[in-house]
Amino acid sequence: MGKRIKKENLKRLFDDISKEYKVIAPVKRGEDYVLEEVKDFSEVALDYPTTILPAKKFILPYKEPIFALDGGEFKELIPDEKIAFFALHMCDANAIGRLDLVFWNDPYYQARREKMLIVGISCKPIETCFCKSTGANVLTNACDLFLKADGENYIGFSMTEKGRKFLSQLYFGPETVDVREVKIDYDEKMHLDIYTIGRRILEDYNNPVWEQTAKRCLACTNCTLVCPLCYCFDVIDETFIVPNEGQRVRCWDSCLLLSFARVAGGHNFRKDLKARYRNIYTHKFKTFVDEFGVPSCVGCGRCITFCPADIDMRETLSKLGGA
Amino acid sequence: MENIYKPFKSKILKVTEQTCDTKVFRIEVKDFEYSPGQFVELSIPGIGEAPISITSSPHEKGYIDLCVRRVGTVTNALHRMNAGDYVWIRGPYGVGFPFETIKGKDIVYVAGGIGMAPLRSSLNYVLHHKKDFGKITVLYGARTPADLLYKEEFDKWAKECNFLVTVDSDKLPDGKPSGWKGNIGVVTTLFAKLNYSIKDAIGIVCGPPVMYKFVIQEFRKAGMPDSSIYLSLERHMKCGVGKCQHCQINNRYVCLDGPVFNYADAKQLPESI
Numbered sequence: 001m002g003k004r005i006k007k008e009n010l011k012r013l014f015d016d017i018s019k020e021y022k023v024i025a026p027v028k029r030g031e032d033y034v035l036e037e038v039k040d041f042s043e044v045a046l047d048y049p050t051t052i053l054p055a056k057k058f059i060l061p062y063k064e065p066i067f068a069l070d071g072g073e074f075k076e077l078i079p080d081e082k083i084a085f086f087a088l089h090m091c092d093a094n095a096i097g098r099l100d101l102v103f104w105n106d107p108y109y110q111a112r113r114e115k116m117l118i119v120g121i122s123c124k125p126i127e128t129c130f131c132k133s134t135g136a137n138v139l140t141n142a143c144d145l146f147l148k149a150d151g152e153n154y155i156g157f158s159m160t161e162k163g164r165k166f167l168s169q170l171y172f173g174p175e176t177v178d179v180r181e182v183k184i185d186y187d188e189k190m191h192l193d194i195y196t197i198g199r200r201i202l203e204d205y206n207n208p209v210w211e212q213t214a215k216r217c218l219a220c221t222n223c224t225l226v227c228p229l230c231y232c233f234d235v236i237d238e239t240f241i242v243p244n245e246g247q248r249v250r251c252w253d254s255c256l257l258l259s260f261a262r263v264a265g266g267h268n269f270r271k272d273l274k275a276r277y278r279n280i281y282t283h284k285f286k287t288f289v290d291e292f293g294v295p296s297c298v299g300c301g302r303c304i305t306f307c308p309a310d311i312d313m314r315e316t317l318s319k320l321g322g323a
Numbered sequence: 324m325e326n327i328y329k330p331f332k333s334k335i336l337k338v339t340e341q342t343c344d345t346k347v348f349r350i351e352v353k354d355f356e357y358s359p360g361q362f363v364e365l366s367i368p369g370i371g372e373a374p375i376s377i378t379s380s381p382h383e384k385g386y387i388d389l390c391v392r393r394v395g396t397v398t399n400a401l402h403r404m405n406a407g408d409y410v411w412i413r414g415p416y417g418v419g420f421p422f423e424t425i426k427g428k429d430i431v432y433v434a435g436g437i438g439m440a441p442l443r444s445s446l447n448y449v450l451h452h453k454k455d456f457g458k459i460t461v462l463y464g465a466r467t468p469a470d471l472l473y474k475e476e477f478d479k480w481a482k483e484c485n486f487l488v489t490v491d492s493d494k495l496p497d498g499k500p501s502g503w504k505g506n507i508g509v510v511t512t513l514f515a516k517l518n519y520s521i522k523d524a525i526g527i528v529c530g531p532p533v534m535y536k537f538v539i540q541e542f543r544k545a546g547m548p549d550s551s552i553y554l555s556l557e558r559h560m561k562c563g564v565g566k567c568q569h570c571q572i573n574n575r576y577v578c579l580d581g582p583v584f585n586y587a588d589a590k591q592l593p594e595s596i
């Protein structure tokens with residue numbers, strides 16, 4: 001059941017949320033859109049193609065202190081923030097839902113996640129989108145509240161108690177709208193049978209597509225940086241000038257980097273870029289599916305947009321069959 | 324929520340020098356249950372964290388031994404520490420050797436270099452429960468006589484099992500002769516010295532990455548089925564708990580599903596060895 005909200009009333013919803021949460025929303029910066037903290041509703045972009053970085057930059061920050069090294073002791077640094085994402089696209093909200101599967105027992109992730117509010121919004125799929133192929137085009141309870149476009153206005157849906165609290169406010173409704181399923185439906189430029197392809201990766205391990213694509217790949221790691229579901233990390237101890245003081249930080253890493261699988265003695269289990277490039281796909285479409293039943297890709301298309309070598313993940317996948 | 328990354332403080336009880344680059348650190352632990360083949364994450368605040376196998380056997384209580392080769396940041400810092408200093412530990416992690424499945428069987432251990440560390444835990448455990456197992460053989464290879472670990476236990480092992488040692492070269496690291504009278508050659512040359520059939524034995528292997536292929540060839544030549552071979556694999560690790568992705572081999576995690584793998588499974592897994 002949904003409840004209507006007039007476009008001009010979104011400001012009241014936003015202001016209500018702002019009272020309780022630090023609100024992160026898409027805003028226009030130059031030609032691009034980015035997610036950042038927004039205090040004034042007028043800055044929010046309701047209609048945008050996609051943001052450069054996904055919500056990951058706030059949930060698993062690029063560099064996060066996890067312990068203070070205080071006089072040689074490890075002191076936990078559990079984050080204490082109440083974040084609301086406002087106007088997140090379905091794919092990005094579902095990406096958080098999939099990260100939840102990995103980090104269910106990670107105290108840093110959960111400290112943020114438990115207090116978090118996610119408000120999703122309808123999008124207009126662009127050329128690089130393939131969320132349908134990845135099953136991330138359907139509303140799930142990763143969104144607490146979802147705003148489905150309805151002409152000029154919106155219909156709100158609450159998926160959790162946290163969302164219901166806002167949906168019951170008077171700027172929604174009063175009458176309810178009967179909608180069975182909320183999903184983003186469109187003709188994908190290339191539809192992929194992701195699960196079949198995922199199985200094929202190990203069966204057809206030496207498919208020429210890996211060699212061919214790795215030849216073009218610059219190993220710049222752009223694709224893994226912008227991906228809402230690339231969560232590989234490194235852990236580093238940093239010391240300050242004072243002895244015995246410092247911090248242990250967790251920071252983004254990329255399995256495309258040469259050092260990622262190197263061990264002492266210099267042996268590297270994925271020395272060739274071909275092996276490292278393939279590893280992105282094995283993890284996303286095979287390992288993650290085996291572990292959690294869904295791919296660790298929501299088809300947001302960022303890796304396609306930001307690849308300087310014009311590598312299109314969909315093309316790589318389609319060469320494995322099952323397109 | 325319990326913090327899966329938080330190590331606990333433990334005292335170094337004793338440090339024994341093994342070779343010029345390897346020392347054994349005895350570390351105090353309380354109520355610490357583990358099985359041979361498992362490892363811990365060892366932290367030194369401000370320096371970092373590294374995965375290290377437990378080299379003592381579970382029948383020894385109140386402490387764990389870690390046999391550590393000095394190769395980088397954490398291990399160098401550890402080598403500068405002494406009895407009475409503190410390190411930080413979390414674990415034990417991973418799946419060790421499957422004792423229930425191999426009970427009653429003959430065992431052939433093949434260790435190369437620092438690979439002796441995890442195998443020693445299993446070996447001493449098996450020797451401690453000797454009546455539960457068949458004939459035990461150890462094939463151990465090191466670079467030079469000066470690199471051999473646990474020399475003080477050689478006599479005991481020679482008495483309690485079929486213990487064969489070899490070195491790649493009998494020269495000392497400085498090039499001088501060592502007076503070594505034993506076998507010379509890589510560890511696989513020791514297979515020729517086995518005077519009984521190991522067809523029905525269990526093979527357990529740990530060593531440098533290059534070693535596995537050659538040892539497996541020898542086991543196969545001896546008629547051992549792949550499912551009787553267990554490998555302890557090394558990978559770069561950052562978390563030890565299945566999150567950071569560093570240790571991933573296709574759809575397996577060395578930190579969770581290993582480090583011990585059955586070869587019948589590992590051979591299905593590209594990039595495993």
Ligand SMILES: Cc1cc2nc3c(=O)[nH]c(=O)nc-3n(C[C@H](O)[C@H](O)[C@H](O)COP(=O)(O)OP(=O)(O)OC[C@H]3O[C@@H](n4cnc5c(N)ncnc54)[C@H](O)[C@@H]3O)c2cc1C
Nearest residue numbers: 264265373374375376390391392394395396397398440558
């Ligand atoms: C399950 C498991 C069990 C293990 N058990 C033991 C054990 O019992 N005993 C033991 O001694 N070891 C063991 N290891 C290996 C040990 O964890 C590694 O040697 C670890 O890297 C040591 O940490 P470090 O900080 O001292 O070395 P690091 O500083 O991480 O350096 C390790 C090696 O990588 C090289 N290296 C690092 N960074 C770079 C770079 N940017 N470019 C080129 N080379 C680089 C270094 O030269 C060095 O050779 C085990 C590993 C695993 C996975």
Ligand code: SF4
Nearest residue numbers: 227297298300301303
């Ligand atoms: S792999 Fe590419 S399309 Fe898939 S979620 Fe990551 S960035 Fe988006």
Ligand code: SF4
Nearest residue numbers: 217218220221223307
């Ligand atoms: S963005 Fe493109 S060039 Fe850069 S690492 Fe990814 S696939 Fe390779």
Ligand code: FES
Nearest residue numbers: 563566567568578
């Ligand atoms: S060490 Fe991090 S996933 Fe295994």
